[in-house]
Amino acid sequence: MGYSDVETANNGSVALGKLITAEVPFGLLITDLNIPEMYGVQFSKQANNSGFKGGIILLSGENSQILAAAYGLEKAYPMNNVGALQNPLRPNKLEDILKKFDPTSKEIRHTVAQKTITRKELIEVMRGSANNQLHLVYQPKVSLITGEIAGIETLARWWNRERGVLGPGTFIPLAQAMGEIDNLSNQIYTDVLS
16 A cells, blocks of 8 residues: 555554654554454553554444444544444555555644653652652664664653553653662662562
8 A cells, every 4th residue: 555664563562662663653543353461442442641643543343333432432532533443454455545644644743742740749759659650661672784683672661551551751851860870760660670
């Protein structure tokens, strides 16, 4: 169909990790209703909460009534729902939806300013709150010469029950200002090693 920059993920956590660490924002997500680690609607909501404002297409092998119900549920959230497709995916059906999708629309914003966390929330995460938690994303480092994985980079993100996954700009400056950056770093190291 002429799209050359396509990424895939085998579960919701990997997909969210790619979404929030992408240097160039994604313009369109296609998510199945049944993906490992979270349902498609939950993934779409988390993507939206992380600041993604591109288009979302829901895909499912479930019957059309379940797909319609899930699509209706997604439309209740402030997301750019482009459409819903039945699996197995038929290229002509996808092409019909993509023709209606305008990635340059003024209503689509690929990034939004995320509200920073509060001092109280930073203290909560240091104490192990259920509402605010560190979320670690692991990104492989691949050798360009051999194609083999040469290491792994750990990227810290913030998970908030209401806002989803937040980028480092929402919490690193506050941790530095409060003199808690070393404690936060130690907590990340502990999480990586456990």
